[in-house]
Amino acid sequence: MKIKLPGQKRREEKAINESRTKEKKNNKSEKNVLSEKSKFAIVEAYKSARTNIMFSLSASEKKAFAITSYAKGDGKSTVAANLAISFSKMGKKVILIDCDLRRPNLHNILKLENKAGFSDMVGRMVVFDDVVNRDVLPCLDVLTSGTIPPNPSELICSPEVVRFVERLNREYDYIIFDSPPVGVVADALLLKEYIAGYILVTRERKTTHGDIEKLLQNIKVTDAKPLGFIRVGVTHEGKRGRRGYYYYYYYQYY
Ligand SMILES: Nc1ncnc2c1ncn2[C@@H]1O[C@H](COP(=O)(O)OP(=O)(O)O)[C@@H](O)[C@H]1O
Numbered sequence: 001m002k003i004k005l006p007g008q009k010r011r012e013e014k015a016i017n018e019s020r021t022k023e024k025k026n027n028k029s030e031k032n033v034l035s036e037k038s039k040f041a042i043v044e045a046y047k048s049a050r051t052n053i054m055f056s057l058s059a060s061e062k063k064a065f066a067i068t069s070y071a072k073g074d075g076k077s078t079v080a081a082n083l084a085i086s087f088s089k090m091g092k093k094v095i096l097i098d099c100d101l102r103r104p105n106l107h108n109i110l111k112l113e114n115k116a117g118f119s120d121m122v123g124r125m126v127v128f129d130d131v132v133n134r135d136v137l138p139c140l141d142v143l144t145s146g147t148i149p150p151n152p153s154e155l156i157c158s159p160e161v162v163r164f165v166e167r168l169n170r171e172y173d174y175i176i177f178d179s180p181p182v183g184v185v186a187d188a189l190l191l192k193e194y195i196a197g198y199i200l201v202t203r204e205r206k207t208t209h210g211d212i213e214k215l216l217q218n219i220k221v222t223d224a225k226p227l228g229f230i231r232v233g234v235t236h237e238g239k240r241g242r243r244g245y246y247y248y249y250y251y252q253y254y
Pocket residue numbers: 025028029030032069071072073074075076077078079105232233234246
């Protein structure tokens with residue numbers, strides 16, 4: 001017979017509750033990912049963002065761009081996943097990479113394992129071909145973040161990343177980096193050498209004018225290029241004043 005020690009039951013209940021909360025959060029994340037069931041307006045908004053981004057890329061002659069925002073939880077990873085899905089639907093080869101080495105989430109959103117990924121590859125513990133998730137959807141490959149490293153900033157600047165991006169440029173039509181928020185650490189802006197610029201995510205009822213100002217300021221200081229904004233979580237007042245579904249808007253940055 002197993003004897004339960006005092007406090008053990010409470011700990012077990014807490015663990016069950018935590019795993020339920022995590023499950024609920026994951027289900028919610030899944031709901032925001034583009035699929036056959038997505039609302040027409042959302043699919044169209046991503047298509048329009050895609051067209052604008054394609055123009056920016058062709059002007060800069062680069063295949064890569066990154067997604068960032070001011071704070072955590074703004075919706076960067078969701079937007080990165082959805083843009084990658086939208087780009088892959090054109091039949092072009094797309095790779096999506098989770099470069100948020102402090103608080104990675106892309107693997108949860110896309111329901112992938114994250115035993116090894118970008119950080120392990122840059123640290124030369126594994127090779128790209130062994131860790132990349134091929135054909136997550138037709139034409140879409142995904143590289144998860146991998147083990148959380150002690151030195152994310154150094155890792156992103158390493159010569160290994162330069163070589164890696166050169167390889168991606170040869171093998172893919174579009175390269176999308178999901179990155180950390182720039183409000184706290186500047187990791188995201190270290191990607192600027194490899195990309196045409198940044199898509200900035202703002203969240204309705206969360207991102208303030210001050211946040212946007214600081215976000216643009218941080219980008220300007222490092223001489224990085226903002227490509228445009230994607231505003232998420234915009235609710236639509238439907239008939240009888242009912243709150244409708246979420247809209248996404250894209251604004252070109254001039
Ligand atoms: N458009 C949206 N509407 C509502 N919730 C969203 C939307 N986009 C993302 N979320 C939710 O917000 C949370 C954080 O999203 P995530 O993409 O991980 O943000 P970030 O990468 O900026 O930290 C997730 O639970 C996600 O499901």
